Amino acid sequence: MGTHELQFDQVYAEFQPKIYRYLTRLIGLKDAEDVTQDVFIKVNRALHTFKKDSQLSTWIYQIATNAAIDRMRSQPFKQESAEQFNESDIDRLAAKNTYSYKKPLLIEDQVVRQEMNECIRNFVMDLPENYRTVAVLSEIEGLKDSEIAAILGVSINTVKIRLHRAKNNLRKLLLANCNFYRTDCNELACEQKGPSSSQ
Numbered sequence: 001m002g003t004h005e006l007q008f009d010q011v012y013a014e015f016q017p018k019i020y021r022y023l024t025r026l027i028g029l030k031d032a033e034d035v036t037q038d039v040f041i042k043v044n045r046a047l048h049t050f051k052k053d054s055q056l057s058t059w060i061y062q063i064a065t066n067a068a069i070d071r072m073r074s075q076p077f078k079q080e081s082a083e084q085f086n087e088s089d090i091d092r093l094a095a096k097n098t099y100s101y102k103k104p105l106l107i108e109d110q111v112v113r114q115e116m117n118e119c120i121r122n123f124v125m126d127l128p129e130n131y132r133t134v135a136v137l138s139e140i141e142g143l144k145d146s147e148i149a150a151i152l153g154v155s156i157n158t159v160k161i162r163l164h165r166a167k168n169n170l171r172k173l174l175l176a177n178c179n180f181y182r183t184d185c186n187e188l189a190c191e192q193k194g195p196s197s198s199q
Contacts, residue, residue, distance in 0.1 A: 131166035
């Protein structure tokens with residue numbers, strides 16, 4: 001019993017910050033706290049059944065991903081969670097080669113950038129859950145395709161296809177719903193064409 005508790009303490013200390021960050025990016029801050037707690041309750045209960053032939057991180061990410069998908073399917077939470085995405089993460093996810101911010105930003109440009117990232121964050125949360133999950137695991141968590149395949153129980157080829165489609169879907173959403181323009185300092189910015197159709 002003492003050994004099991006020590007092992008769980010170590011697992012919790014190592015993985016709780018990672019899983020909390022992952023779930024925040026996947027389902028938003030409002031839901032991430034509760035889901036993270038649920039994940040580690042499950043980890044604690046099942047830790048003695050963990051087989052050493054697979055990676056502990058993969059196993060924990062599996063539990064977290066399944067819990068996140070359950071939450072995504074059980075209640076609408078897009079509006080609350082969309083605003084919690086990290087700006088630099090969304091920059092990388094949305095279009096790595098489309099725009100970049102290299103110069104120090106003036107106050108006006110910081111406002112423009114914030115509005116652009118807000119726009120992007122809203123549409124990331126509109127991606128289908130299978131695309132959103134792969135995109136967050138790959139582009140934000142930095143996991144390899146093989147690790148993502150193991151977490152999701154799909155082939156590496158499926159991971160590649162979903163990631164490609166996630167980026168395409170996001171690009172289409174942005175092009176369909178946003179007007180892009182350059183500021184006086186040559187920063188790329190956007191504004192929504194009209195009220196968002198997402199509820």
